[in-house]
Amino acid sequence: MAMTDITRREVEQAMVECDLLGRDHFLQRYGFRRALRYLVAHDGKLYDSKAIVGAAHGFLPGQRPLTWKQLSGGAKHAARLLTRLDFIVEDSGAATLHEDLIDRISNLRVNRASGQPALYQPITLLWAFGRARRGEARLLSWSAAEDAIKALLERHGMRGERPRPDYPIAALHHAGLWELHGHTGSVPTARGDSKLRRWFAEQHPAGGLPEPVYNLVRHSADTRLTAIDKLLSTFFQGLEYGPLLTDTGLYDDNVADDGLDAGEQDDAWKRSLNVAAQYERWCRIVDHRENENRGRRVTRTSYNPIRSGSARRAVLHRSRGRCENPNCTGQPTDVTDDGQPILEVDHVMDLALGGRDHPSQMVALCPNCHALKTRGSKREELRATLLEVARERHTALRAAEEAE
Template sequence: MAALEAELMKLVGELTPAKRIEGPALHRPFLLLWAVGKAVQGEVREHRWSTIRDALGPLMTTYLDVPASADQVLYPFWHLQGSGLWELADAESLTLTSNGRRPTLNALNSSDPVAGLTPSAYELLSTDPEMAARVASHVVSTFFNPPLPGFLEDLGLADLMADRIEDALRPQVGESFPNRNAISDAYGGNRVMGITPLRDRILSVYSDDEGPYQDAPINELGWIGYTGDGLTGHQQMVSGNRSLQAYQQQQRALRYWHKPDGGQWTFEAWVVVVQVRQRWGVGTDRLARREFVWVLAPVPSPLRNTWPADVLAALEEDDWTVRDDTEGIPAGGGPSDASSRRDRYRRLTAAAQRTADRRTRRSRLVEVERYYRSVSAREAVLIRSEDTCENRTCLGHPTERTDAGAAILEVDHVNPLARGGADTPEAMIALCPNCHALKTRGRNRKKLQSLLLKTARLRHEEFMSAAG
């Protein structure tokens, strides 16, 4: 039975609408839902062409906004056969059109053949309400999202679904697995790739804290910066990145899986892509490269009518273009002489200032812009610090290093952003953890903050002057 269920979900996941100039034609998914409704209501497996024509035609006009014509029903009645979910009796005896693509309307009307779900699909859907709900939920959330008022009732699915579309989908949010093999055994899909669909063809992205990518939450937003596909060299808009781009343009929800250090893989949330950016990163070959970062916003379910207002606003604002945070900034890891560092500092400062000058609106995507452009400002400050705490009165460990040899420094806004502080290098400073604590919570923090602001400005002027 498990194998039959897996095969059924695979076939349902592979169902795709025909592409037309005016948009995808949803005739085949619509007929499939109608057939599922008949199965769960205990009706016979096969139905006459005339029955399907007369029942489906008015519904398609109402919900698919297509002309009231038997030709509109003919299309899915014939072509759903290719899905492996539907069969048409005596199909070979029907007279076809001149191009041989489908039977003529006269042939169907005169012979009135029967058609319906395949026996295996019908057996599962008519006897297992959970499986029927899973199939219906997938089709509705993929193609009819959100369903129009009366949609489920007219297709005979209202009682089956009853506010449970998102609950019927599998896997459910919160499910955990020890490894990728276990996920694949349960729900199909590739066992290695980071951006890949499960058996039901809904895309999943995988984020491993122990992996090579720099995936991270975006400040207090609760959104996620997810690194694109490709381990070495400049990332291209192909493969997994192309799949994410398609979901971005379709404004469709995908699954986000996360594995903390030493933990298990967990289906953590449904997410939607609200923006894509390009930044400098380092590949597994330790060479600088341009990489994509996909901004993922968690949503309660794949149903659009459950998405928060700020996510919908971000989707409305997104124009699908790649926001280039590498423009005018040379890659890191180049020459380490003083002139190169100062030139890079100047370019990073310019990138941060360009964004600071544009901040006239308040929205989630503006906050994302602030976060990623402030990466330029933070990197500039770290270059300026020359791996040493910039507090001139530091009594802690100004030159301490990690096991990897990196400086233990925290870049901080001297005046917090929430209080109007600038997000540019002259208003930011690199501090050791001890000085950072003193600046934030110390008894004499006001005096120290004033001193640090003067220091930051002086250091900034020195570097900008030396860089010309």
């Protein structure tokens, strides 16, 4: 029998079993992970669509449950089947996927034998995020991935990591953050040595980030920066990560830009978020990166694209597309090619003169007000006004988030 032989009866039987076992035990029994995106609704409850379809196949006469690998079409095929059977399939969308990705990064199981977290998985994820940001192929042959990750581990294994890409790939696969295709049998766990190496050498699986994760990292600056910041703050404490981020293409002025072409802007998720909550997310990244150098021999204002990019995004979000000079006499009604307001984010106080690379000392200005602040005869008065505006708006938004 094929997956298309499944009827509502088998699906509902699988749902009953899920209710009896509980979600996590049900997923563990059938070897599935929590859904990244598609959930099926029934009787006021939500179920993981792919796991439900896999389990439902086992209720067909003489059939066994389908494993996650056997559902080669992935979540979309399971969702289509459930929709055909008149179930309501909910697309949890980017916001839920964002939170799920950050949660999975936070809970990565890494070796801590040395007392510090090993960097195999974080380095591999940063490499994959860099590829996604540049729009490179999501899936890569094992030989190509092995060569690239091996080179990164050799150059940036700051805690004695060996050049063994099979370790992080297997671990990330079992954590739900890596797809592997073109192999037979189950993927070994990231334990042991010769068995794992031999499996990859024999199977040569193609792999990469799950498609929903790849697309979100590719197109959402919020997810990209939040994921990078979570990796850095969780695993790279006290380490100089700049060269690694440079090598992976994640350490330049454009790292905070959304990877969308003109006409592709989809701001539905951003519009649905509370302004204060979104502002708080950007500011937390800025605060993390600003505080990382305490106790180290670097200047407080040393340039960091992760911090600077996050600060810039926070200010633009705070401005809601309007010049933040309270005395602005008008700003362009036109927009950029990708539909964004024509605003320039500027430091009220120059970094070289003691200013901070922080939203509390930055403003979004229309080109005319930016020129007045830079070259106008009353620029010092304007700077004082803008600094007060920045501080007031910054304090108000963060206070609003705390009150939620």
